[in-house]
Amino acid sequence: MNDFVKYTLWFVCLILLQEFLFNNIQFIHFLSPYIYIFLILILPFNMHSAPVMFVSFGLGLSVDIISAGILGAHAAACTAAAFCRNFIIKITIPRVEYESMSTSTAMQIKWNIFLLYAFLFVFLHHFILFLLEILSLDNFIFTFARILISSIITTVFILLIKILFNKDFKRNV
Numbered sequence: 001m002n003d004f005v006k007y008t009l010w011f012v013c014l015i016l017l018q019e020f021l022f023n024n025i026q027f028i029h030f031l032s033p034y035i036y037i038f039l040i041l042i043l044p045f046n047m048h049s050a051p052v053m054f055v056s057f058g059l060g061l062s063v064d065i066i067s068a069g070i071l072g073a074h075a076a077a078c079t080a081a082a083f084c085r086n087f088i089i090k091i092t093i094p095r096v097e098y099e100s101m102s103t104s105t106a107m108q109i110k111w112n113i114f115l116l117y118a119f120l121f122v123f124l125h126h127f128i129l130f131l132l133e134i135l136s137l138d139n140f141i142f143t144f145a146r147i148l149i150s151s152i153i154t155t156v157f158i159l160l161i162k163i164l165f166n167k168d169f170k171r172n173v
Contacts, residue, residue, distance in 0.1 A: 003044075010039050011059060019066050022157070031146065033154040034074075036063055037125055038161055040082055041118055042106045045089055049082075056082035070133055077129035084124055092117040107166050111159070118158050123151040 018036040026032050040056050060078030064071050093113055106114055126147045134143060 007039065007043070007055075010042070011055075011062075014039050015059070015062050015066070018063055023067055027149075027153060031150045031153055033150070033157045034063075034122075034126070034129070035154060035157050035161065037078065037081070037122065037154075038158050040078065040085065041121055041158065045093075045104050045106075049086060052085060053079050053082045073129055073132040076132060077125050080128050081121060081125040085121065088117060088120050088124070092120060107162065111162070114162060115155070115159060118162075119151065119155045122154045122158065123147070126151045126154070 014036040018034065022033050022035050036059060039059055040052065043052055043055065056078040057075050060075035061072075063074040067074075093109060106117060109117070130143055130147050130150070131137075137143075
């Protein structure tokens, strides 16, 4: 399948899942998983930063438009996290993992490496998103706990999606 078509399908499916399923799942009345950022995680590692940030902005803006909340918060958080994506890749994924194949993606790396990569990315995204939502550092301990717990919950769901859709999962365990 053409990469453009594949990632477009991921884009549409993740937006729909986020809006109709995951926005309705709440733990302790304020923790929601934001699985739509899975798309940013699985984009090819060798993709230049500008297209990654463009896709991330579009993804975040789509979530902003179809869900209630601060317009632009998801777009800003996705774009900022995408800006840091290459740095997160460099500190979490061994060079041989992503340089061995020219089109390597997060779907092809081992699950334990993916877990660290995904958690750091999700944590950064949630940190930016939740601070933009409250626009204050009041009650920072509560906000930080919300960021941490939401990051863990989102990462678990993202890991489950990777397991479900990774045809090479058994090989990468």
